[in-house]
Amino acid sequence: MDVIRSLSSREVTPITTVDMHTCGEPTRIVIAGYPSLSGTLLEQRTQARAHHDHIRKRLLLEPRGHFDMYGAILRQETELTYGGFADIGVLFVTNNEYSTMCGHATIALGRFLVDTHDLDVFPARESLQFDSTSRTILLRLHAPCGLLEVTVPTSQDGQRSDASRPVSFKSIPCFTTALDLRVNLNLENRWPELASRISIVADFAYGGAFFCLVSAAELGFSQGLTNFNFEAMNEATRRLKAAVNSDPDLAYLFQHPESNDLSFLYSVIVVDKRLGLAIGNSKGAETGLCFFSDQEVDRSPTGSGVSARLAAAYARGDLRENEPWTYHSLVSLHNDKSSAFVGRVLGRDNVSDSGRFPAVRTQVEGRAFYTGYHTFVLESPDPLGDGGFIMKDFADSAVPKSS
Template sequence: MTFAHRVRVVDSHTAGEPTRVVVGGFPELAGGTLAEQEADLLANHADLVRLLVGEPRGHAPWHAVLPLAPLHAGADLSVLIVSALGSLTMCGHALIGTVTTLLETERIPAREPVTGVVVETLSGLVRAEARVDGGKVRSVTFRGVPSWVAVTGLEVEVGGQAFEVDIGFGGIWFALVRVEQTGVPIAVESVPGLVALSHRIRLEVNRTLRERSGWPPGTPERVDQLLYVGPPTSAGAHGQNLATSTGLGFDRSPCGTGCCARMAWHFERGEMAVGDTFVHESVLNTIFTGTIKAETEVDGHRAIIPTITGSAYLTGFNELVLDTDDPLGPGLFLPAAGG
């Protein structure tokens, strides 16, 4: 057998959403900063990104993480996060999965009862604390980047129906939509319709962002993900989230960055304050717990410093290979939501 690539990975899921951590076989990236290493990854190793998260070795929800030697003086490690959307500046579930994986496989020394880990992401430094008991990581709490709402009350029309959309940041940008506007709840059986509708809503949002001017400072040029926010369905939860995108389909977890954006949204609406906690529920009824730790400011907007707590579970130790005769090559991405 002749293989062009052999990459060793450890797989996990965080509240249902999968993460794949690279632990061997990946070439060293060039660059003295994380941004420079990201540029090298995308320019010279795009085939390996497809190998890690594309079909047939992966599927739409997969996120892969490349742990790197720390490039920031204050970090314990640096990471690049990739998915069908390309390189991500930050991903909450992947961060929880990565910290859990590296501690439970002893690639980072674990200290009980709490191990602190500082991770450099493309969004900046993220401080995480893992609660460890008997060598098992019970949960990971990370301190999110400043999260805030750039645009409120944006109206778009899809299929003759008006939708009110807000645009918020929690490490990545989201279009936030109250799910009640769709007439269906966040539930497994509703997912195909909600994902397809979210694609159409985002197309209109991005068209409006392009065509209008005079947006508030810091408004993004486009948003790649939509977050449906809805009421809880499980005892103890405060609300339910469904994050969607064309490339990824839908998030099985409550979505860590989406949780940060949602709490910023509630803060903007006067529904949460510093010190408040919000229990976020996923479409699978799994849970992340978020807390607003402090208030700050971004581009003249009120913003929050959030924390998110969740749990991850290892699911496999794998070696991904590329047969030189494989007609699909390193892999491919199929859109998860039309178009």
């Protein structure tokens, strides 16, 4: 303990986190030690990227994290908390960027924010309203994509979350930008499993972030998400994302109607609709594998991706309002089926309807669990401690010549 106290007193401010997982996908929640930010939540996101990105790297990358680590930075003051519309804000961080929405982290945050009674961490905690009939608390979370309504099951007295029941969130308006769109691939962006094909067909939709939704078979993996080469799938999705991003005629697929800060293609989700066991009262099930940010692999079914898939299924006519559907990841498929997410379309959002496809509000539910509590320190002589590193980058770059 003397060593811990000594390290915590060094000149670099320690950063405290609570770690959780949702269907195996980590969320490192920053609760203390992060520098102050100001302005709107999107302005805070810009400031974090411009001035404090080394902290994102320090917390998420090696040696404290890993390539697929995910994080959430609590923001007690945003324009929506000032206006009384939100209880707290959050910034989401990945291995190379600041994402606009994250469903698995929202589910984890729901539990943590109900469990904490530390008013320095969550000043509005004691103002949350407890529904004794349903034993739930409604939390209003301000994410970069907008306001999320999170329903957290609780103990009998509402003082703690109930880990045995799922957390759910109601989405911001979600919409589809294309169904069955043919994406042409130049020679540089093709992959071996395509054989002689020069294009693929995919859907594009927004669930707080923009997603490309494509079947495994369409990518050339005939056995779907069973017995496939993981590295080959990673390469195929990387090249597909590059092909979409490099074609200016496809920029409309990820253009947000209200904010350029939200206008980028976040992820490719590979879908296998033949796989999965329906849980609860779901009408059916499917499985997805999400490659997001810099080819991070989501262990969970991806909450924002589920919202996008719900919007696309509704636009296609495959799903009706309030019809529950189970969404598996490879983790829930091969381990605990109850870890899957259940999603449903709550209804159309007529105010946000634009273009060819309807905007909808969705609900996604899942369960999250605690894994640890950390105080991260930085010793000033440590040459590797501040920015962090990604091990695979060393294989992709030339070795510096010795002087």
